Amino acid sequence: MLIASLLPLLDRYSLGFDLVAGPDGTVTLTVIPRNAEGKAHSLESGETRPISITAAAAEIDAELAKGADGALGQLITTRKTLADQIAEQRETAEAARVASAEVAKAKAASATTRSSTSASAPTAPAPSALPAEAKSDEPASLW
Template structure:
């Protein structure tokens, strides 16, 4: 029943199990999701968080016997729904990123370089005329 309960997770993850027996008769079953071989993207922290159950062996067997209606089955269903939402958001983000990139390329291609306007010749200001008593070859005086 354990494998049937975990089958929805096995489609997306590789799972590791850890079983520890305590001296008081309880057993801790820890299920650790890992990135499946060949998976394109890495796992989110919420997806890779271990699932741990501590109870007596009989209680764990009874809980696993409930299948999808048991606590583990409901937790697995919740994890699968979360993983599906994360995958959808990742896909939407990539689609938006691609669309924005394409729009930027189209906008850049549509913008034509501006041709500079012909410059207008600037007239130099007229120099004041030399004093009437100025002699060629001698500097003009201001006094």
């Protein structure tokens, strides 16, 4: 039942296990998600946090037998949902970055076209431009 309960995690991660017997008949099962071999995405720190269950062996078996309805199944579903949301946000941010770069490139191209057509026309100094005799380290004078 353990492996069937962990199948949703195995789709995305490689898993490590740690099983420790406690002094009072309890058992601690720790599942450690790792980056799966061949997967291109990097894992967030929340995705790689170990999942620990401490209870009597029969209680752990009963909880795992619940599958997706058990605590481990719900935690796995929640982590998978959050990881999918993170991946979706990354894709959206990348698409926005590419679109922004294309818009900036189009603006630069249109500015270049505009400046080359206006370069042939006589240019008047901008009204806010400093007079030719003004020095950059002195304040401008109105007289």
